[in-house]
Amino acid sequence: MSKHNLFYFAREGAFNMFSHGFMSFAAVGITVACLLIMGTFTLVAVNANAMLAELESQNQMLAFVDKELSEEEARALEDDLMAIDNVAKVTFISNEEAALVFRSRYENNELFQGVPDDNFRHRFAIDLEDIGYMSQTKKALEDVPGIGEGNVTAYEDEAAGFITIRNVAGIVCIVLIAVLFVVSVFIMANTIKLTTFDRRDEIAIMKMVGATNSFIRWPFVYEGFLMGLFSSVIGFFLQWGLYEAVSRAVASNDTINLISVVPFEQMWVYVAVIFAVSGMLIGVGGSLSAIRRFLQV
Numbered sequence: 270m271s272k273h274n275l276f277y278f279a280r281e282g283a284f285n286m287f288s289h290g291f292m293s294f295a296a297v298g299i300t301v302a303c304l305l306i307m308g309t310f311t312l313v314a315v316n317a318n319a320m321l322a323e324l325e326s327q328n329q330m331l332a333f334v335d336k337e338l339s340e341e342e343a344r345a346l347e348d349d350l351m352a353i354d355n356v357a358k359v360t361f362i363s364n365e366e367a368a369l370v371f372r373s374r375y376e377n378n379e380l381f382q383g384v385p386d387d388n389f390r391h392r393f394a395i396d397l398e399d400i401g402y403m404s405q406t407k408k409a410l411e412d413v414p415g416i417g418e419g420n421v422t423a424y425e426d427e428a429a430g431f432i433t434i435r436n437v438a439g440i441v442c443i444v445l446i447a448v449l450f451v452v453s454v455f456i457m458a459n460t461i462k463l464t465t466f467d468r469r470d471e472i473a474i475m476k477m478v479g480a481t482n483s484f485i486r487w488p489f490v491y492e493g494f495l496m497g498l499f500s501s502v503i504g505f506f507l508q509w510g511l512y513e514a515v516s517r518a519v520a521s522n523d524t525i526n527l528i529s530v531v532p533f534e535q536m537w538v539y540v541a542v543i544f545a546v547s548g549m550l551i552g553v554g555g556s557l558s559a560i561r562r563f564l565q566v
Contacts, residue, residue: 297500300551303453304504304544305511307446311543312512314442318435319531330395330403332410333420340364343391346415350393353413355406358396364389400428450547454554489556497552501544508540509533 332350334343340363350359367389397406407423410416475485516530533540 293496296496296555297503299456300453300497300500300548301504301507303449303456303551304500304548305508307449307453307547308504308508308540308544309511310442310445310449312508312540314438315536316529316531317438320529323529330397330407330410330424331422332393332395332413332416333422334391334393335415335417335420336390338391338415340391343415346413347393349413349415350395350410353406353409355398355402356395357398360394360396362392362394364391367392401432403428450551453547453551454558456555486557486560489560490553493552493554493556494549495552497548497550498545499548500552501548504548505541505544508544509537 344361347359403423403425407421410421411418512533519530
């Protein structure tokens, strides 16, 4: 394709878009609405995944050291524990520290007062890289001399619940986004088809005088491309404003301020790219789908 044809197609596409003012406005508006819905679902999924990741990071395992080992011998096990796959961090807790935590938790309960420090065991708090491998990691920790079988506390059922929620949420969001994308292309195609219907006679004449399908098709492709680009720009800034408004509302509400919202500044580049690519794909896909019928002359 020569640069002259490229300029001609781009000019014709822009002219077609502005010459059908109301229909172009309708197509852009519908695409913006679809992009906002897709963007909202995506951002909800991102925030849900971030909260689940935070909860996962707080899900620790406790490895209790044999009572026969001294504090120095217990501390020496740290390197062996760190060498185990899936172990991200190891924190040693002496029996004195464990006793202090216990007493502070039950300081108002006389039943638990006066328990000697010797009743508490040295232990390690284990942070995992991936809670999906908690069972395997627990088995490896129990194989370490000085720990032993039955001396590792792990919340395996809770970990499995987190993984199930994360996987289900991810699948649901992907399915919803895919469905919304297809619906957006369909709506864009039908909207552009209405603008194309007025030019069906012109297209038929061009076909009869020898114009190729690609020569007729390209202006509509550029038209859809421009409408998709405009839609993505408008949708991005609307999504930004909506997200910031929701973030401020969550932060100022005492009942839900425990929910952490990922700052938009951390992901605006990714959101902009997704909106731009989705908008242009919807526009171009809708145009190609709309013009196909009128090229069959």
